[in-house]
Amino acid sequence: MRDIIKLENAPRISSYYSVVGSHERNGPLGDRFDEFSLDDKFEKDSWEKSESEMQRLAVVGALKKGDLKDTDIDLLLAGDLLNQCVGSNYGLVDFDIPYVGLYGACSTCALGLALGALLYNSGSCKRLVSVTSSHFCASERQFRFPLEYGGQRTPTSQWTVTGSGAFVLGNEGKVSIKEIVFGKSVDMGINDINNMGAAMAPACIDTIKRYFSNSDYSVEDFDLIATGDLGYEGSKILRDLLLSEGIDIRKSHDDCGLMIYDRKRQDKHAGGSGCGCSASVLAGDIMKRLEAGELKRVLFIGTGALMSPLTLYQGGSIPAVAHLVHLEG
Amino acid sequence: MNKEEYKEYVKRRAKRSSSFKNCVFAFLIGGFICVIGQALMELYTRLGATTQNASTLVSISLISVAALLTGLGLFDKIAKLAGAGTLVPITGFSNAVVSPAIDTRSEGYIFGVGAKIFTIAGPVILYGIFTGVIYGIIYYLFG
Structure with a gap:
């Protein structure tokens, strides 16, 4: 139980919806997303409001797709990267649904799905929504530099995805959540804000090792480890270090941050990041492939760098966490 | 693998920016900005400005153009290629002040622009003035 939580009463993902910005729309998965804004503003006058609107649109879309009303939903689990979770807190204020804000940095999508699945499994909730978002412009302002500042990015730096994904958990739908592993907070001393992949990889390695050393399944049983x-x-660090410990995930591993952009053409250096990254790729692509039968078993692992500019300036490093969700179509 | 070993491992494998490419573009674009500065200097002198006034006018012109390009969203695209070529000349200072000003408009003129305009240029201004004062005192005593 400490490592893998198996859900006897596994919830199904009955409806899902993705909303993205212009760069994501222009990426390889562009036409897979449900909705987009070509100026990333979503008709709002500040980037924070744009992110809130994006999250609102994702929930409205998921409810509409599932033909559901606010009163059909027992709980909203939501999170984003901004201080005080303003993306979620402001974006979801108009829904007549009890609300819980979450913070797990970029792992929040998997965290929301995992907590939602537990609440369903226990019978506490019959139907709930999990939604997360991130917005490049709002994140850049908060974590790095002003948008128009003329700096150079290093090859290992990542680009925060402008995107949101909402999922309705209930008793209908083809895809179910079978197992959960909550990650540990792991800090391997990385303090380079331009190499978040290296900061997060050890947490992900820990979670994957805990899963496979306690599971009935082996790596080969999964069509995709995302x-x-x-x-x-x-991703390179994850694959190499896991391989050195005898776990070879190279055939089935892919990363949402690598799937969402064409790194060379779109000049995205090491790829995408943010809790909108995994959420929009899961809702826009992976879920559709699971429903189509193209994928049968998927491990979806949200990876979060629990970074704060404040503690970095105080000489701290970047702890990370990775939560795992086992999806089955 | 312990923390130190991991940090070393990450450092060893991380791809670095190409110093050669960065130096070439910094030299070409930074040099081009200096050529424009020199041409403006000649122009203002021919128009009758004294050397001191002409050099002040050159600074004002470069600051204004960089501010305009920042506002138009072009400066960061040039700087991505030029690096130190746009950062080191006075254009970099202009961008460092104008970009937070644009960015913080949404929080208003007091708590946004007013409070945040020097978030990047602040250290340069503070320590620039500080060393200026020290230099002034030394100059006064021994100059």
């Missing part, structure tokens, strides 16, 4: 946003650098 990590949230390790990007190019983090």
Whole structure:
């Protein structure tokens, strides 16, 4: 139980919806997403409001797709990267649904799905929504530099995805959540804000090792092991270090941060990041492939760098966490 | 693998930016900005400005153009290629002040622009003035 939580009463993902910005729309998965804004503003006058609107649109879309009303939903689990979770807190204020805000940095999508699945499994909730988002412009302001500042990015730096994904958990739908592993907070001393992949990889390695050393399944049983946003650098570290410990995930591993952009053409260095990255790729692509039968068993692992600019300036490093969700179509 | 070993491992494998490419573009674009500065200097002198006034006018012109390019969203695209070529000349200072000003408009003129405009240029201004004062004192005593 400490490592793998098996859900006897496994919830199904009955409806899902993705909303993205222009760069994501122009990426390889562009036409897989449900909705987009070509100026990333979503008709709002500040980037924070744009992110809130994006999250609102994702929930509205998921409810509409499932033909559901606010009163059909027992609980909203939501999170984003901004201080005080303003993306979620402001974006979801109009829904007549009890609300819980979450913070797990970029792992929040998997965290929301995992907690939601537990609440369903226990019978506490019959139907609930999990939603997360991130917005490049809002994140850049908060964590790095002003948007128009003329700086150079290093090859290992990642680009925060402008995107949101909402999932309705209930008793209908083809895809179910079978197992959960909550990650540990792991800090391997990385303090380079431009190499988040390296900061997150050890947490992801820990979670994957805990899963496979306690599970009935082996790596070969999964068609896809999708990590949230390790990007190019983090993915290479993950594959290499796991291989050195005898776990070879190279055939089935892919990373949402690598799937969402064409790194070379779109000049995205090490790929995408943010809790909108894994959420929009899961809702836009992976869920559709699971429903189509193209994928049968998927490990979805949200990876979060629990970074704060404040503690970095105080000389701290970047702890990370990775939560795992086993999806089955 | 312990923390130190991991940090070393990450450092060893991380791809670095190409110093050669960065130096070439910094030299070419930074040099081009200096050529424009020199051409403006000649122009203002021919128009009758004294050397001191002409050099002040050159600074004002470069600051204004960099501010305009920042506002138009072009400066960061040039700087991505130029690196130190746009950062080191006075254009970099202009961008460092204008970009937070644009960014913080949404929080208003007091708590946004007013409070945050020097978030990047602040250290340069503070320590620039500080060393200026020290230099002034030394100059006064021994100059």
